[in-house]
Amino acid sequence: MSVQALINAMLDEADLIDDLLDAVAEQRESVKNGDHAAMQSLMKRVQGISFRVQTTENRRAALTESLSKELECEPYVSALSQVVPEADRALFIGAGERLGHSVFALKSEMAVLTGIIEHNERFSAMLLSEWRRLDADFTRSGGMDFRG
Numbered sequence: 001m002s003v004q005a006l007i008n009a010m011l012d013e014a015d016l017i018d019d020l021l022d023a024v025a026e027q028r029e030s031v032k033n034g035d036h037a038a039m040q041s042l043m044k045r046v047q048g049i050s051f052r053v054q055t056t057e058n059r060r061a062a063l064t065e066s067l068s069k070e071l072e073c074e075p076y077v078s079a080l081s082q083v084v085p086e087a088d089r090a091l092f093i094g095a096g097e098r099l100g101h102s103v104f105a106l107k108s109e110m111a112v113l114t115g116i117i118e119h120n121e122r123f124s125a126m127l128l129s130e131w132r133r134l135d136a137d138f139t140r141s142g143g144m145d146f147r148g
Helices: 003-033 036-071 077-083 086-140
Strands: none
Touching: 003 036, 003 086, 036 077, 077 086
């Protein structure tokens, strides 16, 4: 099993997660701007990237498991970095850190997007409630009857 194959898988996954991060950031802007047309295409884009991330994650997990068995250690970057050949160690640690940073950035952006969506939902519910109250008040007070 090649350490380089695992490094490549980690870097590939980090690249895909960065692409996903960009798409989620665009979704956040679309939600803030109320651009529903952009949201539809971004949802498809996010779905496609997410599928590729999952495929890459599965490949990386399999490579990690295989290498950890070969090197007789736990399947974690911290454990593997102690036993991978010295020549690969710095690149291996760097790839693990890059992947970790990408995951952290994506989680942060998703939390922001979730907060904006929840805020919009609360605001919409509040407006809908107020409109219903106003409509009921208007109807009870006589309002205007446009029937023939």
